[in-house]
Amino acid sequence: xxxxGQFSAGALRGAGRGVVDHRLARRHLVNEFRRGRLxxxxxxxxxxxxxxxxxxxxxxxxxxxxxxxxxxxxxVTYVFGSRLPSHGRCVSTAKEMAALNQRSDDLTAYVVExxxxxxxxxxxxxxxxxGRTARTPRTG
Ligand SMILES: [Zn+2]
Numbered sequence: 001x002x003x004x005g006q007f008s009a010g011a012l013r014g015a016g017r018g019v020v021d022h023r024l025a026r027r028h029l030v031n032e033f034r035r036g037r038l039x040x041x042x043x044x045x046x047x048x049x050x051x052x053x054x055x056x057x058x059x060x061x062x063x064x065x066x067x068x069x070x071x072x073x074x075x076v077t078y079v080f081g082s083r084l085p086s087h088g089r090c091v092s093t094a095k096e097m098a099a100l101n102q103r104s105d106d107l108t109a110y111v112v113e114x115x116x117x118x119x120x121x122x123x124x125x126x127x128x129x130x131g132r133t134a135r136t137p138r139t140g
Pocket of ligand 1: 067068071115117119
């Protein structure tokens, strides 16, 4: 399957079902690369859309890219869910995120790190956003 199709949650490495610890998965991948078991093009294959978002909307993180070590990683947050585009909504401000969090729909935010130099990318966190259960105050 090509990873160059339309951007979706599936284009975010680590977003597959069953992955529970994204940090562990990331460390494993970086180790495999450093041991020479994975080539750079196998781990640096971010979707062009993700790189564009990282460059234009991403926030710079304090960590340096673990693969090329030439650039600071940039963090991008995508929110997926009903009434949002199938390729997700790239959220770049806290205000925008707060607005999405007010929604009654169950949405999911994916925080991804990406390197605009070498195209390394990895999912860092998956967070629930909005949803009635999260917003309803407990009574009794
Ligand atoms: Zn890099």
